[in-house]
Amino acid sequence: MRRKIVAGNWKMNKTPSEAVELVNMLKPLVANDDVDVVFCVPAIDIIPAIEAAKGSNISIGAENMYYEESGAYTGEISPAMLTDVGVKYVVIGHSERREYFAETDQTVNKKVLKALEHGITPIMCCGETLEQREQSVTVDFIRQQVKIGLLGVTADQAKTIVIAYEPIWAIGTGKTATTEQAQEVCGKIRECIAEIYDQATADAIRIQYGGSVNAKTAPDLFAQPDIDGGLVGGASLKADFGAIVNYNK
Ligand code: PGA
Numbered sequence: 001m002r003r004k005i006v007a008g009n010w011k012m013n014k015t016p017s018e019a020v021e022l023v024n025m026l027k028p029l030v031a032n033d034d035v036d037v038v039f040c041v042p043a044i045d046i047i048p049a050i051e052a053a054k055g056s057n058i059s060i061g062a063e064n065m066y067y068e069e070s071g072a073y074t075g076e077i078s079p080a081m082l083t084d085v086g087v088k089y090v091v092i093g094h095s096e097r098r099e100y101f102a103e104t105d106q107t108v109n110k111k112v113l114k115a116l117e118h119g120i121t122p123i124m125c126c127g128e129t130l131e132q133r134e135q136s137v138t139v140d141f142i143r144q145q146v147k148i149g150l151l152g153v154t155a156d157q158a159k160t161i162v163i164a165y166e167p168i169w170a171i172g173t174g175k176t177a178t179t180e181q182a183q184e185v186c187g188k189i190r191e192c193i194a195e196i197y198d199q200a201t202a203d204a205i206r207i208q209y210g211g212s213v214n215a216k217t218a219p220d221l222f223a224q225p226d227i228d229g230g231l232v233g234g235a236s237l238k239a240d241f242g243a244i245v246n247y248n249k
Contacts, residue, residue, distance in 0.1 A: 002204070002206050003228075004036070004206075004248075005035065005036040005037075005206050005229040006036070006208075006229045006232065006247075007040055007061065007230070007232065007236075008038070008039045008236025009094070009232065009233050009236060010039065010040060010041045010045070010236060011063070011096070011233060012042060013042075013237055016044055019041055019042075019045035019049045020049070020052045022237065023049050023053050025239070026242060027053065027056045027058065028242075029241070029242025029243075029245075030057065030241060030242050030245045031056070031057055032245050032248075032249070033057075035229065035245055035248075036059070036229075038060070038089050039053070039059075039060055040060075040062060040063050040091050041060060041061070041062075042063060043063070046062060046082070046085060050085060050087075060086070061087060061088065061091065061123070062077065062089070062120075063094070064077070064091065064092070065078065065079055065082055065111060065114070065120075066078060066079075066114075067107065067110035067111045067113070079115060079118035079120060083118050083120060088120065088121060089120065089122075089123055089162075090111075090122055090123065091125065091164075091231070092111045092112055092122045092123065092124050093105075093107075093108035093124055093126070093149065094125045095125060096171075105148035105149055108124065108145075108148070109148055109151050109152070112150065112153060112161070113152055116153065116160075116161070121160060121162060122161050122162070123162045123163075123231065124161060124162070125163075125164045125210070125231070126145040126149070126163065126164070126165060126166070126189070127142070127167045127171075127210075127211070128141050128168065128169075130168070138167075138185060139185065139188045142165070142189060146163065146189055146193070150193075150196060155197040155201045158193065158196075158204075158205060159204035161205060162228075163189055163205065163207045163208070164209075165185050165189060165207060165210065166209075166210035167181075167211050168211075169211075170210075170212050171212070171233065172212070172233060172234060173211075173212060174212050175211075175212055176211060176213065176214070176217045177211055179224060182209040182221055182224065183225070183227060186209060186224065186226040186227050187225070189207055189226075190205070190207060206229065208227070208228060208229045208231045209230055209231075210232065212234070213231075214235045214240060214244070215235070215244055218244045218247040222247050222248070232244055
């Protein structure tokens with residue numbers, strides 16, 4: 001049985017002092033022994049959030065990192081900087097980074113490999129636009145994102161990573177994909193993993209759904225056979241996140 005993983009993606013929200021307040025507010029609400037709980041926060045919030053989360057079941061993750069070890073890359077954060085303060089997860093290739101910061105499947109692949117080398121679990125994002133969905137190329141497009149993102153990743157490494165399926169048209173729009181749509185694509189992603197590696201790897205890898213997940217939609221989504229939790233934006237900044245994490249209570 002795969003363990004569920006519910007991650008908040010704070011995006012560019014919350015100052016360091018607000019981050020401490022939010023972690024303290026959510027700490028009691030996100031207690032659930034059945035679920036891995038991750039808050040992916042802005043780089044400057046990582047250290048205070050880790051301090052505030054001490055003694056709770058919350059892991060703190062980053063929203064991005066660079067694929068080089070160190071050097072002349074002004075403004076970037078290295079994997080060693082993240083592990084040094086106890087970061088265990090990093091979101092890689094979110095559609096907003098692809099859209100606004102020129103991330104490609106190739107840079108996503110480099111970051112995934114580098115995170116794994118440092119023992120950080122990548123939450124690798126994929127997802128189609130509305131136009132692609134309307135043109136019926138969703139599955140082809142997602143398969144390409146997943147295949148390129150995982151180039152050079154071994155089966156043993158792949159078993160540890162998290163893939164987040166986030167249809168772009170559902171992000172921040174209040175338009176959650178239907179349970180059927182989300183399950184269909186997550187199932188196709190698992191089939192693709194089985195093709196690249198083998199069934200054991202496909203059975204081990206965790207696949208999240210993301211895109212306007214809320215306390216109402218989470219229980220049905222997370223009950224699907226190929227959906228192992230969620231990547232949650234807007235609702236991760238509110239008390240609702242506690243209900244999403246406790247979708248099974
Ligand atoms: P949303 O964001 O839940 O606000 O739609 C999800 C995401 O972008 O990870």
